[in-house]
Amino acid sequence: MRIDLQPAYLLHSRKVSDSRLIVDFMTRDYGLLSAMARAPTKKQSPFALFRPVVISWLGNKELKTLTHHELAAVTMPVLQGQPLFCGFYLNELLIRLLNKGDGSTSLYEAYQYALLHLPSAVSPEPLLRCFERLLLDEAGFAIDWHCDITGCAIEPHYWYRLNPSAGFELINTQPLSQWCLDNRPPANTYEGDSILALASNQYHCASVQVAAKNIMRYLLASRLGGRALKSRELFASSLL
Amino acid sequence: MYSPLISQLIESLRILPGVGPKSAQRMALQLLERNQAGAKRLADALMLACEKVGRCATCRTLTEESQCSLCKSQKRDGSILCVVEMPADVFALEQSGTYSGKYFVLMGKLSPIDGIGPKELGLDLLLQKMLEPELQEIIVATNPTMEGEATAHYIAEMAKRNNITVSRIAHGVPLGGELEYIDGGTLAHALASRREI
Numbered sequence: 001m002r003i004d005l006q007p008a009y010l011l012h013s014r015k016v017s018d019s020r021l022i023v024d025f026m027t028r029d030y031g032l033l034s035a036m037a038r039a040p041t042k043k044q045s046p047f048a049l050f051r052p053v054v055i056s057w058l059g060n061k062e063l064k065t066l067t068h069h070e071l072a073a074v075t076m077p078v079l080q081g082q083p084l085f086c087g088f089y090l091n092e093l094l095i096r097l098l099n100k101g102d103g104s105t106s107l108y109e110a111y112q113y114a115l116l117h118l119p120s121a122v123s124p125e126p127l128l129r130c131f132e133r134l135l136l137d138e139a140g141f142a143i144d145w146h147c148d149i150t151g152c153a154i155e156p157h158y159w160y161r162l163n164p165s166a167g168f169e170l171i172n173t174q175p176l177s178q179w180c181l182d183n184r185p186p187a188n189t190y191e192g193d194s195i196l197a198l199a200s201n202q203y204h205c206a207s208v209q210v211a212a213k214n215i216m217r218y219l220l221a222s223r224l225g226g227r228a229l230k231s232r233e234l235f236a237s238s239l240l
Numbered sequence: 241m242y243s244p245l246i247s248q249l250i251e252s253l254r255i256l257p258g259v260g261p262k263s264a265q266r267m268a269l270q271l272l273e274r275n276q277a278g279a280k281r282l283a284d285a286l287m288l289a290c291e292k293v294g295r296c297a298t299c300r301t302l303t304e305e306s307q308c309s310l311c312k313s314q315k316r317d318g319s320i321l322c323v324v325e326m327p328a329d330v331f332a333l334e335q336s337g338t339y340s341g342k343y344f345v346l347m348g349k350l351s352p353i354d355g356i357g358p359k360e361l362g363l364d365l366l367l368q369k370m371l372e373p374e375l376q377e378i379i380v381a382t383n384p385t386m387e388g389e390a391t392a393h394y395i396a397e398m399a400k401r402n403n404i405t406v407s408r409i410a411h412g413v414p415l416g417g418e419l420e421y422i423d424g425g426t427l428a429h430a431l432a433s434r435r436e437i
Binding site for chain 2: 002011012014018045048049050051071075078079080081084087089091094145204205229230231234
């Protein structure tokens with residue numbers, strides 16, 4: 001199979017010899033792609049992360065052969081500092097959670113949208129959370145954000161515990177002060193309105209941001225098989 | 241085709257960068273047919289280097305001593321520290337003949353997907369160096385790749401928290417280069433870090 005001039009982003013490259021590389025791309029129409037590539041000569045543009053490129057490849061097996069690679073005629077803001085760390089985080093998530101060939105055009109567009117808006121975002125958290133949610137759905141780990149595990153609608157003032165393989169489980173219908181002496185919810189327990197805000201990707205409220213971060217951390221940890229994300233170490237503060 | 245020992249030698253030579261089966265065969269036959277004394281010298285040097293060479297306790301570069309000659313030298317300026325990715329970068333900077341401070345070699349760059357985080361680069365050792373009162377400036381000379389930039393930013397944040405001046409080597413148009421052949425990203429960098437003349 002031969003594919004020509006497919007828009008893509010490089011996620012990772014590693015050298016296998018002096019003149020050969022294995023490159024992983026997030027492509028627009030073909031999801032995650034691994035290919036063997038020749039190391040670019042001085043006249044060719046080098047493989048660079050977070051830059052839109054167009055690529056062509058050959059092959060029917062999992063590892064394709066890259067035949068062409070050039071920068072796309074689209075300008076993207078250069079990622080620096082914290083947004084750059086966020087970019088590495090997105091790349092690690094894609095590589096760790098997707099199988100070869102997984103990923104849709106909407107995920108590609110969400111990745112592009114995040115790269116485009118990270119440099120100017122006041123807080124990167126909403127962008128990261130939206131991307132994480134879409135990625136978990138695409139990777140086949142979707143949970144129901146509107147109903148609990150018995151099929152009843154999530155109520156804004158009820159309290160739920162997250163079961164990563166099943167969904168949200170109702171644990172209390174009373175206000176927190178009536179069933180929790182120190183007024184602090186038990187671990188992995190969330191109020192319905194935070195869950196509903198996450199369901200509709202509304203992250204304006206600080207308490208929703210905290211709940212969304214904890215929910216996503218818990219879901220991702222259960223999907224990543226106990227091996228922590230290395231890119232989290234880059235953040236001095238607990239952004240992720 | 242060759243006896244087991246010769247085949248083993250050819251196979252062993254192939255671990256060198258850029259050496260394929262043909263080049264390895266040429267090298268092996270050259271050593272065995274024409275330069276046996278040289279071959280023995282090479283074998284001894286390899287054995288000795290593998291046995292003795294380790295990391296410098298101060299800058300992490302490769303050396304057979306506990307501290308490398310650059311770190312031990314009294315002539316080097318201990319108030320400036322240049323952070324580089326690999327020992328070859330130390331050699332390249334030394335060849336420029338314009339830097340008289342000390343070095344710190346990371347032995348890599350931040351690359352989370354490859355499992356290389358701050359700990360693997362020995363940044364805790366760098367942090368200890370930042371706490372020394374003598375150190376006043378850090379020059380980050382990591383490569384101008386995205387991973388190099390991330391490493392530079394991480395080190396810069398560490399340095400700023402410790403009130404140490406931190407700078408990044410310039411990148412842009414190479415000497416003798418022509419603008420029309422330079423890619424947009426490099427030119428954007430060159431424009432952003434232009435200086436008054």
